Amino acid sequence: MAFKKYKGDKAQYKEWTVGELKEDLERIEKMNKEKVKHTPPVWANYKKNVPD
Numbered sequence: 001m002a003f004k005k006y007k008g009d010k011a012q013y014k015e016w017t018v019g020e021l022k023e024d025l026e027r028i029e030k031m032n033k034e035k036v037k038h039t040p041p042v043w044a045n046y047k048k049n050v051p052d
Contacts, residue, residue: 013021031038 016024030036
């Protein structure tokens with residue numbers, strides 16, 4: 001994980017099972033293969049559902 005583009009460190013995955021780690025690795029590899037570029041949402045474009 002340390003040499004991948006995905007930003008993460010060992011402490012984040014301390015409690016994860018091997019199956020969960022493999023699943024996340026497959027997800028990351030799929031994103032890299034499909035050249036998916038995730039950007040954070042622009043929250044200002046969404047209405048807040050907070051009662052006054």
